[in-house]
Amino acid sequence: MPTCAPPRADARLDAIREKVLAGERLSIDDGMLLYETPDLWGVFELAGIVRNRLHPGVAYYNINRHLNYSNICALSCKFCEFYRKKGDDGAYTHDMDSIADEARKACESGATEIHVVGGLQPYLPFDYYTDLIRTIKRVAAEHGTDLHVKAFTAVEIVHLAKIAKKYKRDNRRESIRLILTELKEAGLGSLPGGGAEVFDDRVHDETHKGKIRSDEWLDVHMVAHELGLNTNSTILYGHVDNRRERLVHMEILRRAQDQALARLGYAGQEAGEETEGITAIAGIDAPVITLTRPGTPQTPTVSPRTNGRIPEPPKQSDASTSSTHSGYFQTITPLPFIPDGSELEHLPGPSGLENMRTIAIARLMLDNFPHVKAFWIMQTLPMAQIMLDAGADDIDGTVVWYDITKVGGSDTHQEVTVPVLRRAIREAGYEPVERDTLYRRVERDGNRWRVRSEP
Numbered sequence: 001m002p003t004c005a006p007p008r009a010d011a012r013l014d015a016i017r018e019k020v021l022a023g024e025r026l027s028i029d030d031g032m033l034l035y036e037t038p039d040l041w042g043v044f045e046l047a048g049i050v051r052n053r054l055h056p057g058v059a060y061y062n063i064n065r066h067l068n069y070s071n072i073c074a075l076s077c078k079f080c081e082f083y084r085k086k087g088d089d090g091a092y093t094h095d096m097d098s099i100a101d102e103a104r105k106a107c108e109s110g111a112t113e114i115h116v117v118g119g120l121q122p123y124l125p126f127d128y129y130t131d132l133i134r135t136i137k138r139v140a141a142e143h144g145t146d147l148h149v150k151a152f153t154a155v156e157i158v159h160l161a162k163i164a165k166k167y168k169r170d171n172r173r174e175s176i177r178l179i180l181t182e183l184k185e186a187g188l189g190s191l192p193g194g195g196a197e198v199f200d201d202r203v204h205d206e207t208h209k210g211k212i213r214s215d216e217w218l219d220v221h222m223v224a225h226e227l228g229l230n231t232n233s234t235i236l237y238g239h240v241d242n243r244r245e246r247l248v249h250m251e252i253l254r255r256a257q258d259q260a261l262a263r264l265g266y267a268g269q270e271a272g273e274e275t276e277g278i279t280a281i282a283g284i285d286a287p288v289i290t291l292t293r294p295g296t297p298q299t300p301t302v303s304p305r306t307n308g309r310i311p312e313p314p315k316q317s318d319a320s321t322s323s324t325h326s327g328y329f330q331t332i333t334p335l336p337f338i339p340d341g342s343e344l345e346h347l348p349g350p351s352g353l354e355n356m357r358t359i360a361i362a363r364l365m366l367d368n369f370p371h372v373k374a375f376w377i378m379q380t381l382p383m384a385q386i387m388l389d390a391g392a393d394d395i396d397g398t399v400v401w402y403d404i405t406k407v408g409g410s411d412t413h414q415e416v417t418v419p420v421l422r423r424a425i426r427e428a429g430y431e432p433v434e435r436d437t438l439y440r441r442v443e444r445d446g447n448r449w450r451v452r453s454e455p
């Protein structure tokens, strides 16, 4: 009978450690080793090196409110427990009065952001969406403040192009540009990262056939970047996908980010060996750019234009919709598949350790993404807290209402208070930093807030 646990240290990680210390890009084979090694704590430590190089000593949260405007959806993705069909029990669509009420509550709670997503609602006109944004902005202005509107996944954007009758299959980038331009004029500040799932046609056809494929998801984000909108990304893993498919997904995202950063003036190195098909999928021609190489400046945030003293209202929308700023991906949020209530309920879903490992690998592979988010709603707050030591630097915000996924029987009201978020971060050994949607530091006096002028 062994008297102590077997050693877990894996000498195969030494070569990866050297690359990490030099800020060099890891390959998909490196990623596979990170997934397969029994030396889990070695993986977390490597991710911690990168995380602490980019965000030494701090972890981010925000004060936000989620708004799911409708759960009626034309599609029926197998992993989704959110959608309903018109007439089903529990099907809903918020009208403008109810949206104004949500915006009012967000303002009164001091939120800096409202995060808006919903199903692919076939019965609403395009005007509903521009009205929704304008309503939120109007209510915020009436309260002497601003709310950043982070709204509509890439899947919804393509759906909006179709209902606006502006979708042209042979020129879809132009269709997307028209829709994003109109939404931006209404006050859209950035895009969330949902709907990406796993960029693989097999996974797509097995679990969410009918939804846009990876190439179109990327088109939306890359056009948004060209229009000066920052966006975010996700990977919904742990259902029918395998680990290599997750790594290819990350590779595609970082090549798209290379392009965005090249536009921002970052210098890089010639791309090495390409993973088959990836350059063609993303239409990407850019050097490899990492943010983790020593001496590389961090991705520039939008410079604050809100230097007025509290309680002057922040003029965040000026900056967040600036047309001279090129956008980029801010975060990757790995989302574990939650089987409960979905058509794939028979699957076990990923374990806590697999979730930790995926967060760490996302941090290591996505060397040009400024932030990795452990979304507490899907990871649970205790796990998100631990993930701050495994590569994550952000745990999202107060949320309040969240209808899309309910972990362990929780209901739509899923809220944590600011003191709870801050305590969770402090307990993990980091300084809690309130950020706005664009990762600028926020300072506040009660519910009044402004973006800090210095980094």
Ligand code: SF4
Pocket (backbone or CB within 6 Å): 073, 074, 075, 076, 077, 080, 081, 082, 083, 118, 119, 120, 155, 208, 211
């Ligand atoms: S995942 Fe999105 S597109 Fe798919 S059924 Fe659910 S709401 Fe609809």
